[in-house]
Amino acid sequence: MTLTRALPLTTLAAAIAVASHVQADTQTLRVATVNNNDMVIMQSLSDEFEQAHPDIELDWVVLEENVLRQRLTTDIATQGGQFDVMTIGTYEVPIWAERDWLVPLTDLPEEYEVDDLLDTVRDGLSQDGELYALPFYGESSMLYFRTDLFEEHGIEMPEAPTWEQVHDWASQIHDPENEQFGICLRGKPGWGENMAFVSTLVNTFGGRWFDEEWQPEINSAEWQEAISFYVDLLGNYGPPGASSNGFNENQALFSSGKCAMWVDATSAAGRIYNPDESEVADRLGFSQAPVAETPKGSHWLWSWALAIPSSSENQEAARKFLTWATSREYIELVGETEGWTSVPPGTRTSTYEDERYIEAAPFANFVLTAMQNADPTDSTLKPSPYVGVQFAGIPEFQAIGTQVGQMIAAALTEQMSVEQALDSAQRSTERTMRQAGYYD
Template identity: 80%
Template sequence: MKLTHALPLTALVAAVSAAAQAQEITVATVNNNDMVIMQSLTDEFEQAHPGISVNWVVLEENVLRQRTTTDIATGGGQFDVMTIGTYEVPIWAERDWLVGLNGLPDAYQVDDLLRPVRDGLSRDGVLHALPFYGESSMLYYRQDLFDEHGIEMPEQPSWEEAREWASELHDPDNGLYGICLRGKPGWGENMAFVSTLVNTFGGRWFDEDWNPEIDSPEWQAAIEFYVDLLGNYGPPGASSNGFNENLALFSGGRCAMWVDATSAAGRLFDPSESDVADALGFSQAPIAETPKGSHWLWSWALAIPATSQQQDAAQQFITWATSREYIELVGERHGWTSVPPGTRTSTYEDERYIEAAPFASFVLDAMQNADPTDSTLKPSPYIGVQFAGIPEFQAIGTQVGQTIAAALTGQTTVEQALVSAQRSAERAMRQAGYYD
């Protein structure tokens, strides 16, 4: 009897060898829409890189930050790619926790990356993360409601005007709220917005000697305004609403106004994702005493922890996911309003994107005009618009976010919340050795 192999011996050996060499990378990312799209395109990456498979860990923003920070600080090695931001990259790079991205291929076109984003993800001129998307913040509003009530949006709205409009448009009996803002506690959730509010009210996190100023008159005025505004004209349970929750409310037609990330614009202008796509207006983030620091600058980026055992494969993934080719792929598959914004000059020169995204030039200007080195009315010693770029800020910002959320729910007064937050911040800064 003649025996036959299912595969020729050479093919069988090759298959076994390829299986032995296959690498799995674990990617930790946030559950924002752009990242969900990235996950949906995994097959495209794996087909182009047959020796690499991708395992996803998709988490809510606060949980992601806690998991990645703990893992990298302890050398856990759980992840090969981490989604982190403009705050973490310089701090973690200084501690040698991230792989420096020297020698990226010419085809990646590093010079195409927007300069403010690129600088924010670099240390000593070396990129330590690649930007997946970048953003500033802006005011979204219902143009149909503004027209109905005879309200005209100025080129630069003020917060007092926003409060007046919210009071006029607030109609909770019909499921419409005057304004939606972040209330969920977290240094990157409610405090991302609140920090810009404090900035424009003339406040700052620290004076030039690193003394916290959270109980200052400027903070007091800003937080009283915030609590009053959301308490009177916001949705119920605002203290539980972060970016994704407010995006769902606004896109469902439940908010007359919303101040948040420019990265939401693509989804809000997509009629398949948004009930208000045909009635959407946008403007600059409102200001109070000063325009300084009224809109933030942020990038969600992909970085490789130094503990990764699959660094070559991880770099192949992050260069793919942040490339011009990836943007083209998303545009073709999901529409040009869905491409990751705020990373590449070429995106803002692409007629397909410009035609689909009426907000494109506005967002580009907002990002280029946000200055993390000069974001407060009084001089400050830190870099950052919606955060202070020091390691201690993550804990301080989270603690302050919790006390402000407590004031928002009425568990404490604004004054008590800020006094408590001030004491906590002073203790943290003293323990960190900023002063005696």
Template identity: 60%
Template sequence: MTLFSRALLGATALTLVASPALAEKLTIATVNNGDMIRMQKLADDFTAKNPDIELEWLTMEENVLRQRVTTDIATKGGQFDVMTIGTYEVPIWGKQGWLVSLNDLPAEYDVDDILPAIRGGLTIDGELYAAPFYGESSMVMYRKDLMEKAGLEMPDAPTWEFIGKAARAMTDKDNEVYGVCLRGKAGWGENMAFLTATANSFGARWFDENWAPQFDSEAWKNALTFYLDLMEDAGPPGASSNGFNENLSLFQTGKCGMWIDATVAASFVTNPADSTVADQVGFALAPDNGLGKRGNWLWAWSLAIPAGTQKEEAAKKFIDWATSKEYLELVAEKEGWANVPPGTRTSLYENPEYQKVPFAKMTLDSINSADPTNPTVDPVPYVGVQFVAIPEFQGIATAVGQAFAAALAGNVTADEALANAQAITERTMKKSGYIK
């Protein structure tokens, strides 16, 4: 089993000890994906340059991380000095005064080099509140050999109709090959990230301009029904338990014809050390339905400092190191350009060496095609592509994600899941005062 296919299901701690007995210890909460695990392996570069700082890592599965850091920062628990948080949390927590501004990072850090789409999501009223470790959108990753065997050719910009046709044609359940692997695990950042972005391309939206929930719309019914039918016909068994890590493992071991997920996964599925299909992977933009919106999202896993930490200076030194141009060069030197954290810096995509990476251009095109200020076909009162940037969204979408996972597991129908989603969302929005 490879490093990246071993999902860490609980929180695990790894401490890298600096040499002085009285070193200042930074506790870093992070997510258990490949890029973050690689950062831990390379962190001796940081401790060598900063021998007075010791690093303690708390590495968690995505849903667990979100719960832990949200609870800690809201209660001022003080467990962490550096947090890995996403584009959803940064504007909300920044406005609450829960994060330390990073506007005073050194000039050589070159904050203007951060891709505008990514930087914009981490900046509130001119203050940068988090530094992106990697940025991503979503795209189609597919097996070229299975596509050819099915007698089909993947377009650069496919439709959902084509994806459905190709997935069913590539499926060979007798040999445990499934045409498509899609997120099914319940979670606002798991199945709901995929389904919200997908629904956008079907003309659906979370709320109308008056904050009325829209799960009773025809567009949401079409999107969810398409997803459930596709997964029943061409998806792997037990899909309601599969999130990013589980689908990554399935794809790497040759079980998936297509996987529509985070662009950051491209380096993992094309690495021969980890992927049995590395030489057969192709890439395409996330699908659309001819309505002007693709089913791709916009996200950055970023490093931030909780307000009130007693170790602000040391935390800024670490963030400067981990999200710098020099860190990208360090990864390239140790692991190759294909494994550099993507989607954060303009200079990376201008680098001739990085331009040779087969998924570099598709990743950048995907990031640039997502518009969080105009995410849906019809107007909406919110910002966010695969999320709604309001504090209530995390709780609402977790519950909605459970309803949709239950439909995928066959425990409820699509209509029942949508009715549950409508009731859950409407109740919270009325209680929170969005709906009078």
């Protein structure tokens, strides 16, 4: 029989006091992020951060993209203080920074190597030359395709494909009886969902959101041609229920071999080239995003980034987490634990100089070039008054883009004609812009 001696009351009281003191000194960071693969990896590796910072605990709120944006916009606009770290992008950062809603990220530690950040990404997350968010990953857009299906149909992918060619290829390869669809594209409504893709399509058809006097041009001939093309292409050669598919849904479809082509974010490349994640990793090709009338604005520029809202009461602890999750050391951690195709792309020059990444990721230099060549200040054939490739960088765009996205989805599902959808979108956008004071 083993006897356990009870602690003296004074010792027990001291232990409780120490535990209470440690608990009281622990800060809980509420981190809001999107349910994309790179962020899921970040959450899975966050034990490393907590072990290095025993006084900080992370409370994760992981949401679908449209829901995340709605929650964060409401919280930041009301200074609700629900979150200490927000996952936002190149659209929100300059707008929110200008309103003093974000904490400026000045005097970053030398070991963070801020000059290693890609210039285009760093510029997009700055306001008046000052960083207000740190990039977790960056992306442009590109065309993915199944090399085996192209060979089977005698199709050769050119360096710069056109949308007319894509339409022709999709019609040849489409085989719905065998769950083989000609193309997958975003259909889920939302300014950052279907409209991220649709905006680039409209750009390359020669369209723009606004003229130089801020008058909407959504029912212009260029928009009519682009959206008619989109509805025909995806309606005839896409998967069933395409209006419900966003980035994650299409990535799953493509990875499982059900799409012959997919035009979407370059950030998907790491996952669909990973044989542990993708059934088509050994039959995968890529090319530039297709063009119609002009290559201007055919591929977007975006960064998902981490920022600290000014309403946070834990700003110093949040700053420690931001610099950890966007550091070279974090990229090394992901490479060593998850594989080098899984590292967050599009943020640091050093990633694209690392032989381990270059060897594992045949798309690396292609993605880097696409990101460096995307120009948010010159993304339309005719001059436009806004900055942005797949969005217009004004506060009103979030509501406008989402509303227009709903109209486009209604045309895709044949609830209304393309002409009706665009006329309705034009009227609602004119009303929003007039109420915002852009014109009388």
